[in-house]
Amino acid sequence: MDKRENKKSQFLGHYRGLVQVGATLLTNVHLPNFLKGGIYQGKGKAVCVPGLNCYSCPAASGACPIGAFQSVVGSSKFSFSYYITGFLILMGVLLGRFICGFLCPFGWLQDLLNKIPCKKLSTKKLKPLTYVKYIVLVLTVILLPALVVNDLGMGDPFFCKYICPQGVLEGAIPLAAVDVGIRAALGTLFTRKLIILIVVVVLSILFYRPFCKWICPLGAFYALMNKVSLLGIEVDGHKCISCGKCARVCKMDVDVTKSPNNGECIRCGKCVNACPTDAVSFRYGFGKEKEI
Amino acid sequence: MKGGIRLLKTKKAAVQLIFIAAGVGMLCYGVMHGEADSVLGKAIRLCLECVGIG
């Protein structure tokens, strides 16, 4: 294993926080809109951003892939979206859950919340819950918007409408704060979603990234793509001394020596920096895999 | 043994290439069929209920 390669890997792991700030800013470039009220209405919004970021956010530069998927699939004209699925597959292969770890604003929020000092609870015993996000993906994002339609063939974007806490946090709340009309429109739907947001926030302080682990449909999709992603993690069998530090430091409950491209791994790089023999590193490329 | 791993490596590379091609292909197909316009339309004109304001 190249000592140089590992230096780059460690570098990436150390500066993840800064990349997250940059990604959040780029995803939400139109900051003045928070004070002006209103949203960005330019052509940039035809393009999806890689992370979970609602297009109702005043500052949003692009469209949320999950929201966009539901809106296409829920319209009477289409029942499936090739554009968004193609985009997600491409993102999945090029970056996989690196997006979750480095580029998603809501992921960054959970990271920050988890830094709040208090007794932290482990999610190791709650592994089965990680399957819930796949149900959320299939049911609320794909099936329900396409199948539960009115007499004109129009469906509701179920995840956006009833569940997504990101939309409440960066869309509904800032807009209602500045626009009296929108404030008057807030009703039971908003209240229910606000409760979901508060629960996610509280859980994020106690657990590490509960939304990413158990609920996020976008994370679920990228998790499926982790195994075929060009961006991966590899462990050099010659250097590994099986000390178990990497597995202990992993907050997503992944043992990188056993499954380096596990669907739960968000590529945060903690294991890379924790390894005493520099055996763990990021790798980018086609089909490369060192022997274990 | 070495040959087996090599096969695995090329198999994986092939799968990755197929996914990339599929991703790009589907993306272009969708754009050509007006899906991007549909996304733009919904993203700049918020259906309030759809984003949970209601």
Added chain:
Amino acid sequence: MKMKMRAKKVFALAMAALMIFALAACSVKDDVSAGTSADDAKNLDDAVKIYKKLMDEENKILSENQELWEKVFAAADKRDMTLQEDGKNYGDFLMDTIESAKDSFSADELKTLKEGAKRISEIENELTKLEEEYPEVREKAIDSAMDASGDGSMSVPADSDNVDVSKAQKFPAFDGKDFDGNKVNSDKLFSKNKVTVVNFWFTTCKPCVEELKELEALNKELAKKGGQVVGVNAFTLDGDKQAIADAQDVLGKKGVTYKNIWFKSDSKAGEFTTGMYSFPTTYVVDQKGNIVGKPISGGITSDEQKKALNDLIDQALESSK
């Protein structure tokens, strides 16, 4: 160690650059045109300041040549012109009056008057733009001006009542067509109804489509009181034939009989509609063409929204008596 320090500096610089870029990205189109353009208003306070500046400028023009302008107003009275036809720009009105009375002025006087009227026309456009973006700006500007100068004389038209009312949050004028191809003019439309409910929607918006039946029922109810409901589908601006066909299809399926209209996207009303970002939105307009209260955002199917709408309708009927 060295690399870390350098890298940190590079990152910090990059972040700073990104922040500056982010803050500038939205303000790029705000031009530096002497700070008296409607586009310079970044928030309500800015808008009020600019609104006052513009109104002061208009007053200055009129008071600088007060005798000349009084001749113009006298001419207007003589010809029995209604001071402020709905939707017409005050500056244009002055220009017309000057034209009709040009024989009573010398060449120099005409030049001064015409220049003044032209500038007033421009100012009126900016004022309307501000009103469209911030409907409360006029009230706030008048309030703060009243505080500053005790006499609150805002402009010097002959008939001050009319001007005040017609400047109060007017619904942007339009000349459009309904889906059957008949011409629709905003003044005529509003003036023949005691109250007009204008509902903005678009074809792929599910809650907008779901409330169409209720709006149809409302239309029938309003007809008894001398009002009507009118729909504006944001996709049909500029008369896009496919969009109109799609909209008609939806309207037919929901049993909607009330008028749906479209107008050009570069008209005042068109820009008003394109600037709207939340749907459905419902405006209540009284007989004089003024917007009553605040628009209702979101569907009118919930009890609170229904009550709010009915309150606005009653308000409009009151003011139209």
